Amino acid sequence: MKYILLTFTMMLFSCRSNDAKEDQPEVRAKTMLNDRQKQLNLSILLDLSDRIDPKANPDMPAHFQKDSALISYLTEYFKSEIRSKGGHAAKPKMRIIFSPNPADPGISKAAEKLSTDLSGLMPVEKKKIYDNIGNTVTENISYIYRTSLRQAYWPGSDIWRFFKNDVDITIDPDTSYRNILVIFTDGYLFHADSKDAAGNRYAYLLPGLLDKYKLRNNPQWSKDIDKLDFGLISKRADLDRLEVLVVEVTPATKHKNDEDIIRKVLDKWFAEMKIKKWKILNTDLPQITKGRVESFLRD
Template identity: 35%
Template sequence: MKSILLSLLIIATFTKESQAQPAKQNLNISFLLDLSDRIDPKKNPGICQRDLQYIKSVQKAFANHVKGKKMLLLKDQMQVFFNPLPNIPNINQLSEQLKVGFSPKTSKKDFIDIDKFYTDNPAKIYQRAIKDGHYIGSDIWRFFKNNVQEYCIKPDHRNILVILTDGYMYHKASIMQVGGKSSYITPQSLASKKLNTAGYADIMRKNKFGFITFPYNLKDLEILVLGINPSPGNPYEEDVIKQYWGDWFKTMKVKKFDLLTTDLPAALEPVINNFIQGKL
């Protein structure tokens, strides 16, 4: 009889606490990694290491969130995506180990493993992609078209997509133009549109420049873009890139987003932490 009462008490307590916890307390974090030639150390020295530190900062914020919850309330997960899949050894195994989930059945080993996997595996992925040298590019536009809703949005969770990219969007399999809208932007395409003056916003508005969008309602998705790295020569390039991305996200009704230019990881870590904690 006592055991039955104790079980009922535990269930009642768990139910009460679960109801008191809003869905946003359950984190579902997804990474989308741009492994194009932007990570080539000959082309962009230091970008690879910055990416790895950004990933680590997100992982630390996620781990702190999980450790701050009661075991009975754990319902959090994190995973990594690529599009297309890089042609490097053991990519399936490496990415599978980066898919982590926490529940009331989580063991102490799981807490140790997440730190190890998110230290070792991203470094292996980047190193092997660089060693391979045949950068297949990153099709971010098509990932949004085909996968973002299914892969990155989980009911009863606070869904966050972290995109590591330089802000340019291009893949040979997704080169489309519809009026002023396109599926890509490159330094060359922006220069051809004469978006290199203080009046870039007016030019974009007049010509309806922007990314080809989709009739999606991503009201349950927050997006953090890290590593925007405008090419030198155009003082407005960063603003133009952010305008393209910001307009795209707004059209798809993204709940919240932030677009951060590449910087020292130590400078961005508190910003990343605040975003994951919901303080931004």
């Protein structure tokens, strides 16, 4: 599988102590400070499915506009982190991933223009990126979304297979980095190439499954999920160095409680994969979501 990696960068602050003890508050405080000082390895997985189509899924602002606003926020956050860390010490990373890689060569070219990694750059080079990255991101992200909407080809985003086979690319081998994956998705997971099933576990999560298992309009839906062991197939349990933030979850208009089902299924899946920390955010006005994203990044 091919992936487009857009590496801006960020930093969040240094090494984590393994010696913190519950009965030593001064040690806990030091550990928290060290964790914030780690460099940040931030990956963004964009779901370019029909969730962004304003005709199929109308919203105000449109979903692609919300995505663009949040990506712009991440860019500004990146710039603020460079300022606080300084030109010499700043060496974090940020990348955008498509799963699978879009077929359009123009999208690939736009992605290449956004590929940046501060870890091996001189301060003067970092300053140039700092000065230009805002416009560069705005221009190329806009192109990516405009092109996707114009083509109106929606094979889905293979988020399940990405975690099965390729999530390792979001985990830096250098333990001085904090690894965070931000996923833009409506929460309904599907790709034409991933239709695996094992018992009551699946490689996808679609409204039809929720109907099949009678989870909608069912006050016992949570207990039924537990009883049936319904959910996503888990293929690994080694992601204890990865944090995951899911944004823009959007339940079906006539089934708002789908959000609760999606959240429970994802919670279960992430826990089984031993993900270090995660948070799932429903769609909202960009300024509200920005605050929640910032809270996660700074935690």
